Amino acid sequence: MKKLAFFQRFLLPLLLVGLFAVLSTTVYMFTLNMREIEADAHQETNELAHLLTMAKSLVEERVHSSMELLKKNSEALGTPHIRGTVVLNGETIPNLTFAEEAQIRQSSLVDGVTSIGNGTATLFVKHHDAFIRIATNVKIKNSARAVGTQLDPTGKAIPFLRKGKAFYGVVDILGEPYISGYEPMFDQSGIVIGAWYVGYKVDVKALDQAIKQWSFLDTGFAAIRDYNHQLRFVSERTQPLAAQSILNQTDDRWVIIKKRIPDWNFDAYIAYPKHEAYLQSIGNLYPILVLGSVFGCVLLLLASHAIKRFVLKPLGGDPETAYNLVHRIEQGDFNDDGTHAPPDTLIGNMLTMRQRIHDMVTELTENADRLRVSSSVFEHAHDGIFITDSTARIIEVNPAFTVITGFSREEALGKNPETLGFAYQIEAFFSQFFESTKQQGEWQGEVWNRHQNGETYIAWLDVFPVHAKTGEFQHYVGLFSDITQAKEQQKSLEHLAYHDALTKLPNRILFSNSLQKTLAHAERTKEVVAICYLDLDEFKPINDQFGHEVGDQLLVMLAERLQSSLRKQDTVARLGGDEFALLLSGLHSTTEYTETLDRILAAIEAPFYIANHAFSISASIGYTVYPGDKNPPDTLLRHADHAMYHAKTHGGKQYHLFDLQLAQLSRDKHQLKEDIAKALSNNQLSVYFQPQINVRTGQVVGMEALIRWQHPQKGLLLPNDFLPLIENTHQIIDISEWVIENALDQLKKWHLAGFDFYVAVNIAAHHLLDKGFETKLAAMLSKFPNVPPHYLNLEITESAAIGEINNVTHIIQQCKKLGVTFAIDDFGAGYSSLTYLRRLPVDSIKIDRSFINGMLVDSEDLAVVSSIITLCKEFKRTVIAEGVESADHAQKLMQLGCDLVQGHSIAKPMPANKVMQWAKAHAPFKFS
Known part of the structure; x- marks a missing residue:
């Protein structure tokens, strides 16, 4: 039994510890092997990325040399400058010349530079913020040179060129990577007037061959994907579809190592199965397991011998006896329980210690009652307390004293309160005070004390003398508390009343006070005062995309920049928001304040760096000048606000002086918005209808509903005169719903009269994206059960459709379940039209009237119209042309394959009560 107990108490724990050590080592080595495999994968991913970087570097040298040649050949012709203007493709642009030679459509420079290799070159001229190709060997779809086209305004190079900086990088062209270079072209004044461009296609064959041979473990592979997550290169051992599926997988059966290649905007991958890494790691652990087992057995035998010799004998008895003895002592049981042990052993010494503790506890218990009375006074007080003798020397302090003053009890005893920083601002305060209070009694009030660490604090001090029963003076008792925080809170509340909590700038109240004082001073000194109103131009998107925390940080940084841009006597205040x-x-x-405003705009436009992001904003500033504008302070600030609104609506990034006429125009617009709110209730709105004709048969197939406003003072107003004022408000929703119900009511009447045509209604983006649009539409349709829903066609503008492509697509799909049809209005006006045409589930496309107007005289407009019609036919969309003003237009559109037309040559918009009369009199016609 003793051997079994020995095994259970000593050897079994050692055995378990040994097993745990072996298992821990095994797990550690297994984890280490797995990390090494992953590190190898990271290394190979870096090598993949390096391979593409080297390929870019090789081609980039050719780009740089070709760029130098292009610039050198250009400069050989003469200094670039702008000589007047020239018409290119119907548009007037600056005429870029080298010396006296105009460069428009001159191809010798660009062809000479890139005649060797798969390169392209271009000369651009800067037109406003755009860069127009005037000489190029870049080809468009019909193999013609892309002269007259502009550089993609959203491309990587545009920001650099506008700032007069060069851009070099990888650009994807028709699915192939090109190394491209753009450098700004300056005139003699250092102004950017154009740009040079050179680009070379990267030879990817060598890259493809190298990556095909790449492998990792047994079935792992290497891959390169582009910014659209499409495979560009993959190891030969893996099928591309399988590799794409693995890289897109969400489970954890494969380990995928990814490396970003910024220069290419590509991602390099090494992928391998986890089970292969597990098998390889386990195979490496077998020798360690064998050695660990042998070492554990030897260690167990040695430990058994050592425990008996070096533990049990010095212990002086059974370990359980020692444990029970310690447990009783821990529980506070110091009484003799009959346990014995040899002297000079651990148990024997513990028995001696237990007896000594028993004696000490007995003595402490006897003294506890005497100590409890005096200590309770100090331990339960939150205020600091000190007691002095008759000579004003401290004889006792409580714990709160040490917390408040920082002086320990030992440091305080025997000291006069003055030496511990009490009332340090009043010389000999306590010497005079103690002498007077012996007769006068208690004193209380605020004093400034100095903490042990040198900091000062405000204290409320209450001191009173203590006398013996005989009346003899014995002690002073002082009670005090730290009221610094309460004072600071009071001061903070006063500060918050006049300052912005976020930026710490003056608020509107303090600014108004300062403005009144400044105007009074200016009136006496005949000085000029500029009152400015500043509003940020691009702040809301930052708040929406990155959150209010980032927006708040930006406002704080902006406040600092504004303060540093002003003089000491100037004031900046935050009125709210931005x-x-x-x-x-x-x-x-005038120069003084315009220079200040220029400095402020420049400071604001400098990038703000927050959380690893660079944010660029601008501001619109309106200002008015006193005494030129001699009005009360509130009026002056309102005038500055009006001027700011003018600056913002004219492009922002500028300042504008208050103009009385401008203010009147703003008031007129505001009045018009107020009048719109009354237009519906006062029956001032009406709906006109314009026919849509089948271009082949001449038959009337539909009507477009167009709103009109009979204004009491301004007469008949067209949609563009008032709808833009409310397009992002709830008023546009109310008016749109009114037009839809009006159109449905007219459809009911026309169908009863035997006319079989639909009605198209324009829907604003704000209305379409309004929550519950589908539900409200269903409710309106239910009011007219005799009108088939497919006779209602809802037109949305191209910009609205593309701006919220995902939401708009979902809403259209839900509404089409109700039976209504959809059309895109003003198609072709946006730069992304063809990209999104296939994605939008619309039934018809209305070509923008600007292309129809010019198609008979402008080949480019004609090409656009032809392309749109062809593409719509491919996607099975009905094509409508608006703005058809002649039979020639209609005949040409019919030849191109257009389906429907509308315009003044057919019929002008008419009131609803004249539609049936016109339709009866209309004679179908054909164009041949």
Whole structure:
């Protein structure tokens, strides 16, 4: 039994510890092997990325050399400059010349530079913010040179060129990577007037061959994907579809190592199955398991011998006896229980210690009652307390004293309170005070004390003398508390009343006070004061995309920049949101405040770096000048606000001086918005209808509903005169719903009269994206059960459709379940039209009237119209042309394959009560 107990108490734990050590080592080595495999995968991913970087570097040298040749050949012709203007493809653009030679459509420079290799070259001229190709060997779809086209305004190079900087990088062209270079072209004044471009296609054959031979473990593979997550290269051992599926997988059966290649905008991957890594790691662990087992057995035998010799004998008895003894001592049981052990052993010494503790506890218990009375006074007080003797020397302090003053009890005893920083601002305060209070009694009040660490704090001090029963003076007792935080809170509340909590700038109240004082001073000194209203131009998108925390940080940084851009006598205040007010005082000329405003705009436009992002914003500033604008302070600030609105609506990034006529125009627009709110209830709105004709048969197939407003003072107003004012408000929803119900009511009447045509209604983006649009539409359709829903066609503008492509697609799909049809209005006006045509589930396309107007005289407009019609036919969309003003237009559209037309040459918009009369009189016609 003793051997079994020995095994259970000592050897079994050692055996378990040994097993745990072996298992821990095994797990550690297994994890280490897995990490090494993963590290190898990371290394190979870096090598893949390096391979593409090297390929880019090789081609980039040719780009640089070709760029130098292009610039050198250009400069040989003469200094670039702008000589007047020239018409290119119907558009007037600057005429770029080298010396006296105009470069428009001159191909010798660009062809000479890239005649060897798969390269392209271009000369651009800067037109406003765009860069127009005037000489190029870049080909468009019909193999013609792309002269007259502009550089993609959203491309990588545009921001660099506008700032007069060069751009070099990888650009994807028709599915192939090109190394491209753009460099700005300056005139003699250092102004950017154009740009040079050179690009070379990367030879990917060598890359493809190298990556095909790549392998990792048994079935792992290497791959390169582009920015659209499409495979460009993959190891030969893996099928591309299988590799794409693995890289897109969401389970954990494969380990995927990814490396970003910024220069290419590609991603390099090494992928391998986890089970292969497991098998390889386990195979490496077999020798360790064998050695660990042998070492554990030897260690167990040695430990058994050592425990008996070095543990049990010095212990002086059974370990259980020692454990029970310690447990009783821990529980506070110090009484003799009859346990014995040899002297000079651990148990024997513990028995001696237990007896000594028993004696000490007995003595402490006897003294506890005497100590409890005096300590309770100090331990339960939150205020600091000190007691002095008759000579004002401290004889006792409580714990709160040490917390508040920082002086320990030992440091305080025997000291006069003055030496511990009490009332340090009043010389000999306690010497005078103690002498007077012996007769006068208690004193209380605020004093400044100095903490042990040197910091100062405000304390409320209450001191009173203590006398013996005989009346003899014995002690002073002082009670005090730290009221610094309460004072600071009071001061903070006063500060918050006049300052912005986020930026710490003055708020509107303090700004108004400063403005009143400044105007009074300017009136006496005959100085000029500029009152400015500043509003940020691009702040809301930052708040929406990155959150209010980032927006708040940006506002704080902006406040610092504004303060540093102003003089000491100037004032900047935050009025709320992203609006600020500036007060520029002590001015004597226009130059002084315009220079300040220029400095402020420049400071705002510099990038803000927050959370590893660079944010660029601008501002619109309106200002008015006193005494030129001699009005009360509130009026002056409102005038500055009006001027700011003018600056914002004219492009922002500028400042504008208050103009009385401009203010009147703003008030007129505001009045018009108020009048719109009354138009529906006062029956001032009406719906006109314009026919849509089948271009082949001449038959009337539909009507477009067009709103009109009979304004009491301004007469009949067209949609563009008032709808833009409310297009992002709830008023546009109310009016659109009214037009839809009006159209459905007219459809009911026309169908009863035997006319079989649909009605198209324009829907604003704000209305389409409004929550519950589908539900409200269903409710309106249910009011007219005799009108088939497919006779209602809803037109949405191209910009609305593309701006919210995912939401719009979902809404259209839901509404089409109700039976209504959809059309895209003004198609072709946006730059992304063809890209999104296939994705939008619309039934018809209405070509923008600007292309129809010019198609008979402008070959490019004709090409656009022809392309749109061809593409719509491919996607089985009905094509409608608006703005058809002649039979020639209609005949040409019919030849191109257009389906429907509308325009003034057919019929102008007419009131609903004249539609049936016109339809009866209309004679179908054909164009041949």
